[in-house]
Amino acid sequence: MSDKPEKFIDENGLRLDGRKLDQIRDVNIEVGVLARADGSCYLEFGNNKVIAAVYGPREVHPRHQQESTRAIVRYKYNMASFSVEDRKRPGPDRRSTEISKVSREALEDQVFTEYFPKSAIDIFVEVLQADAGTRTAALNAASVALADAGIPMRGLVSACAFGKVDDTLVVDLNKDEDNYGQADVPIAMTPDGKITLLQMDGHLTPEELKTGLEMAQEGCRQVYEVQRQALMDHYAKMQGETAEETEAPSVEDVVSDEEKVASEDVSTVTEEVEEKVIGESVKEEPEVKEAIPIEEDEENEVDGETDEEPDVEEDDFHE
Amino acid sequence: MNKQVVSIIQRDQLIRLMLKGERLDGRKPEETRTISIETGVIDKAEGSARVEIGDTKIIAGVKIQPGTPFPDTPDVGVIITSMELIPLASPEFESGPPREKAIELARVTDRGIRESGAIDLKKLCITEGEQVWMVFIDIHVLDDGGNLMDAASLGAIAALLTAKIPGERYGIGEDMPLPMRDIPVSVTAVDIGGGILFDPSIEEERVADCKLTVISNQEGAIAGMQKSGNGSLTVDQINHIVEVSCKKGQEIREKFLEI
The missing domain is CATH 3.30.230.70 (GHMP Kinase, N-terminal domain)
Structure with missing residues (x-):
């Protein structure tokens, strides 16, 4: 351990490690x-x-x-x-x-x-x-x-x-x-x-x-x-x-999976809307692509809650 | 702050009273409970004190014996402070080694004594690097009625002030009083919904958002502080507590501790 320094503050008002009185360390x-x-x-x-x-x-x-x-x-x-x-x-x-x-x-x-x-x-x-x-x-x-x-x-x-x-x-x-x-x-x-x-x-x-x-x-x-x-x-x-990853095939797979589910089981109206939006986002805005499918998902759930959603799930299991 | 369940009625009552500047036991926000200090209660100990603040009771004992100094401080004596929250004092205490609450109380008590320079530790050196006097301060809580912090530090300093170094027993010179230089006094306040109450009772401690202990010395300067509990304090609250604590500390010192 070092000994006690004679002075902590030099004549320029600087401390031993060169800092000002009110300066924090990096x-x-x-x-x-x-x-x-x-x-x-x-x-x-x-x-x-x-x-x-x-x-x-x-x-x-x-x-x-x-x-x-x-x-x-x-x-x-x-x-x-x-x-x-x-x-x-x-x-x-x-x-x-x-x-x-x-x-x-x-x-x-x-x-x-x-x-x-x-x-x-x-x-x-x-x-x-x-x-x-x-x-x-x-x-x-x-x-x-x-x-x-x-x-x-x-x-x-x-x-x-x-x-x-x-x-x-x-x-x-x-x-x-x-x-x-x-x-x-x-x-x-x-x-x-x-x-x-x-x-x-x-x-x-x-x-x-x-x-x-x-x-x-x-x-x-x-x-x-x-x-x-x-x-x-x-x-x-x-x-x-994640933006880089969205260009990789893995995310495309996810998207096409969703499309598949949508096209096979969900009513045609939602299906078309979803396809359209996803398709657009892939082409035009690769960076926000992550956000859009999630939003769509939520909408889907709300839509499906009444009668369609249970059917979708059942069918999924049978496949 | 405390795991013990507080009844909602009591909590509301406390806060309602506080808004009017009153407290459950009729005290004013800055008023402390009655303090009584009795020293020399344990003959076997080199120094001892029994302190009561309201219905909080603690007993502090000081044992002094020769021992080897720490390698980095070969020419000064050693202070070791421990706190025991024994199960007879409260349904919340359990037996076993000290937990964080006891450790915190002991360390803050220790800090007040050490940092105020209350004991001239250089004078406790017998042979440099070989033998020094070791001062053990042990505090036992007998009844937890709130504000253990102030009771503990009051007990510690009162016991130290009356303690004798047992030179004759160990064949090291004559018996003599401990070389005391200062008398630190701790004063604690709690924050309950923005209101500040000094010397909290156990009910107030349970409801409190957090508390601040300020230990002041004879010249009215601060020797130690500790914030305890989950809540936060504004700078204005801190400055207020410091101001009142230093004043209260002086009163307590004059009344009970001046030799």
């Missing part, structure tokens, strides 16, 4: 990095490297934890033994238990848990490399992973810390500032500015807290932009990929 986010998780995210916050996975909504084990009116949210923060200078003993400890608790509480109200009664939403965050501010980095990653899992949320949660070094308030502490600074205050915030996580240790006057909270909120807003952009980029990329 945030890099990659969405959807794990194939098996329902949602996932790799995030770097300065030298912190964390990876988050979300599973669910899924069945609750053990069953007695299940809630009849809403989903339960579980959050596991775990530090890899190699993530810190002196090897960390693997497994949960008091610190990680507390972090898991407050992080879960920072996220839970943002999730529409009432949509998924009797189920569990599990969030796992692994800290691969720790360099001050792992709980904020983990929360930022978890929030993006939740969105990637398609879990309906009121908003993304963004987290960032502020602290005090050399009697000066700084945002997003680095390792030395964290180890030898006078205060450390991690916060998490919703897009509308409500604080969902707040912890503090050290020494601060109430006035310093007031100013610091504003600085950290600005930090959170910057993190939020990166989170949002990462998610949008990810879905733009996915959309691009």
Whole structure:
């Protein structure tokens, strides 16, 4: 471990790592990095490297934890033994238990848990490399992973810390500032500015807290932009990929299957309309082709609900 | 916030009262319950205190014994704080190793004492790198009537203030009081539907969206904070809680803890 620096802020008002007082470290986010998780995210916050996975909504084990009116949210923060200078003993400890608790509480109200009664939403965050501010980095990653899992949320949660070094308030502490600074205050915030996580240790006057909270909120807003952009980029990329796929034969098969079903069993009026629309969309708008058949499907179901649909299904089985 | 079922009538009643600035037990929003502190209740412990806040009861014991320091801090003493939510204190507590609620309470109590510099840990060093005094603070909840956080930290500091280092028993110098430098006091408030209530009772805790604990020191600065529970707080709410908590902390300190 390095020794305490003599000064944290140089004569130009810059910090030891060259940042300005109100400047956060670089945030890099990659969405959807794990194939098996329902949602996932790799995030770097300065030298912190964390990876988050979300599973669910899924069945609750053990069953007695299940809630009849809403989903339960579980959050596991775990530090890899190699993530810190002196090897960390693997497994949960008091610190990680507390972090898991407050992080879960920072996220839970943002999730529409009432949509998924009797189920569990599990969030796992692994800290691969720790360099001050792992709980904020983990929360930022978890929030993006939740969105990637398609879990309906009121908003993304963004987290960032502020602290005090050399009697000066700084945002997003680095390792030395964290180890030898006078205060450390991690916060998490919703897009509308409500604080969902707040912890503090050290020494601060109430006035310093007031100013610091504003600085950290600005930090959170910057993190939020990166989170949002990462998610949008990810879905733009996915959309691009599906658009490419629509030109491949596999989707054509799906379309022709539908045509077949329609032409064989459904009344002629719907059949003609469907054929027409699908045919047009193939020629003119390959990118939105995905959306149109789905809409048609829904219409079909509504149409068929009265008397035709059951027949269709029966016939299908006999074939 | 709490798994215990709250009756809808009670919840509505609480919120209705709150809109009028009243509470179930007749207190004002910022009013704390009666506090009583009795120290030296356990002779075998080096320091002890029994704290009651309303009908919340806890007992804190301090044991001090020599031990080896942590390798990264060879010249300072060690504080270890634990919290036991034993099943006799509430139908919600179960026996077994501490779970997250107990761990959080213990860690926040510990943070207040550590970060305010309440104990001069350098003076607990016996031989650098070999032997230091280890201070174990153990808090047992006897009756959970709400606001365990403030009761725990009050119990811890009261026990520490009266604790004696047992030098003679271990043949390391004379008995002496712990080198105390500051007296941190924790004050907790809950947010119920946007209204802030200080020193929540168990009913209020069950209904609350979230709570915020503020630990202030002798000079009125903040030494620790913890938000707990699912809800969120606005910055204005936080600043309000901090302001009142620091003031209340000072009152409690003057009344009960100044030596």
